[in-house]
Amino acid sequence: MNLYSRKRKWKWLLGLFALLIFGSTIFYTDHLVRQIKEADQKNLHIWADAVNRKAALVNYTENFFRQIQEEERRRVELLAEAYKRLILTEDQADLTFYLNMLENNKTIPVLLTDQDQNILSATNIDIDLSKTKKLEGELLQEFTKYPPIEVPYMKGKRNYLYYTDSRLFSELHEVLNDLNQSFISEVVLNAASVPALIIDSTR
Numbered sequence: 001m002n003l004y005s006r007k008r009k010w011k012w013l014l015g016l017f018a019l020l021i022f023g024s025t026i027f028y029t030d031h032l033v034r035q036i037k038e039a040d041q042k043n044l045h046i047w048a049d050a051v052n053r054k055a056a057l058v059n060y061t062e063n064f065f066r067q068i069q070e071e072e073r074r075r076v077e078l079l080a081e082a083y084k085r086l087i088l089t090e091d092q093a094d095l096t097f098y099l100n101m102l103e104n105n106k107t108i109p110v111l112l113t114d115q116d117q118n119i120l121s122a123t124n125i126d127i128d129l130s131k132t133k134k135l136e137g138e139l140l141q142e143f144t145k146y147p148p149i150e151v152p153y154m155k156g157k158r159n160y161l162y163y164t165d166s167r168l169f170s171e172l173h174e175v176l177n178d179l180n181q182s183f184i185s186e187v188v189l190n191a192a193s194v195p196a197l198i199i200d201s202t203r
Contacts, residue, residue, distance in 0.1 A: 061176050068169055072108055073146070079105055080149040080161045083112065087153040107166040111135060111143055112151070114159055124166075135162065 079102060086098040102123075109125040117135040127139070135143065143162040151159040165173070 058176075058180055061179060065169070065173060065176055068172075069165070072163075072166060072169065075105070076108060076110065076161060076163045077149060079108075079110060080151050083151045083159070083161065084153065087151075107168060109143075109164050109166065111139075111162040112159055113148075113162065115157070117160075120159065 082098045082101040086102070089098065105123055107124060110123040111119055111125065112121045113119050113135050117140070119129060119133060119135055122129060132139065143164050145164055148160040148162045151161055153159060
């Protein structure tokens with residue numbers, strides 16, 4: 001076999017070897033891409049399921065707190081009615097009933113004021129009425145989160161019942177805020193590693 005034939009044979013062998021390497025590389029790359037794609041899809045489904053579950057929990061918790069808020073408002077309205085009836089009633093049995101109703105409020109901070117915002121009584125709030133005689137400043141800001149409830153007691157005269165969230169509600173609400181913040185942070189953090197587009201379905 002002459003030198004030219006030998007060189008040509010080596011060229012064919014090297015070419016064939018190069019084709020085998022190229023083909024193997026393509027096959028392995030394609031296989032690797034499929035594996036990565038499947039892993040991404042699996043991670044995306046797991047992440048989406050986790051997001052849905054946490055979003056449902058946040059929505060449920062928000063509804064729960066809204067119900068508590070509405071319930072506290074109804075209780076304060078009952079207290080306002082009890083104050084009004086307490087002033088107007090002359091029946092001893094009714095008097096005892098309304099006093100018991102007022103005394104049974106162990107959670108909601110309540111302030112009763114006159115028309116000039118002079119404080120007449122305070123319940124479930126740690127203030128010294130001998131020093132704090134008027135609803136003003138930080139106390140006014142705290143107790144005007146919700147509109148006051150009028151308590152008429154004679155023609156042209158009325159008191160006002162101010163209230164704010166109970167300590168239990170406030171503490172639970174902090175937990176809700178922490179939960180929301182944690183949820184948002186986790187979505188942002190995980191979204192960085194998962195190729196996904198988050199959209200608002202309500203729009």
